[in-house]
Amino acid sequence: MVKILGMKRLHIDRPLTLIGMEDEVDRLVAAWRRERPDLDVEPLEVLSRVSRLARHLDRARRLAFSEHGLEPWEFDVLTSLRRAGAPYQLSPGQLLTQTLVTSGTMTNRIDRLAKKGLVERLPDPSDRRGVLVRLTPEGRDRADQALAGLLAQERAILAQLSQSQRGDLAGLLRQLTAPFDNIPG
């Protein structure tokens, strides 16, 4: 690995044919360096890959969940409740911070899940503004089944990396996500 910390823009020559495949972001970055040699586009090497990979994962997940008759958004809500532990209930507000959607979206999601019998809405006994969303037994089963399927799929995707690489990757990503998750961005 080339390390020249003082340089403005550093161009790392990797023997792609030896250590791995080229991806779309490599092509994207090369194109920018040709078209806009005045700019330092190094940040795209990381963050464009994050965005594109997330998009691929969305598609893969949609497929995996369809075998269990769930949409990705349904999975997100049901598993948030499942993780909370018995009695499997959270406020809509708590669900917001876990799923990163707006309140209007969450209201709509809860409505639809309630109509399907996977969750139910209860009044919060300690705050009359509040509501508690509770998983039904069927909702819990569906969440558990879909989770197993998701983990199998993700394990296949991650087989590209060694265990220590996965650990490194998780650690690096944590450093980027922590500011968003803690200082409420």
Added chain:
Amino acid sequence: MVKILGMKRLHIDRPLTLIGMEDEVDRLVAAWRRERPDLDVEPLEVLSRVSRLARHLDRARRLAFSEHGLEPWEFDVLTSLRRAGAPYQLSPGQLLTQTLVTSGTMTNRIDRLAKKGLVERLPDPSDRRGVLVRLTPEGRDRADQALAGLLAQERAILAQLSQSQRGDLAGLLRQLTAPFDNIPG
């Protein structure tokens, strides 16, 4: 870093207070380990972070682009054309593979960008089924301005990492994205 490669599920104890902040995925993983100790949820350490970070980035980008009067989807299309180099034109199909949306979405996007005068549609001279989408001069300017803004923002986000860490992270992500980008998933 603990390395016990033979183990089924390995639990890495990191002194969080010393080497970094906890994030939402740490809490998520801890909750699963409590609720479903029978499952190995290690894959989530990586892929849930990718998804959540992408979501945070979407929000940040929306903000950055609004200063230039652009939506994220407009930026994606315009910069794809900009990167192609003069005469800044691509087929809708080429735009699909770069932006990871469906053909219906791309048709709609091109319609709206054409109505705003940022791109124009031309018949493909070599294939009468085909169309070429070309950037207008104004579209090109808007793309260039927004790109500069985006890079500044991304640099701030990545300041959490050293240069060599950014290189490592890009490399690890490439290993995960390459299969999707090459074997057309």
Added chain:
DNA sequence: CATTTATATCTCGATGTCAAGATACTCGTG
């Protein structure tokens, strides 16, 4: 206590995305 400020959730209209199918054209074979 009265008033203000903050919080929790919901309502609603606009919009972007997707999936599936329709249409038009090209290419390889026989």
Added chain:
DNA sequence: CACGAGTATCTTGACATCGAGATATAAATG
């Protein structure tokens, strides 16, 4: 050169999301 398979793009209708504002309740302030 006719035909079937393949390709490129567009059309359509259903649907999920967002943002802004509405409503109701709680907490803080003087």
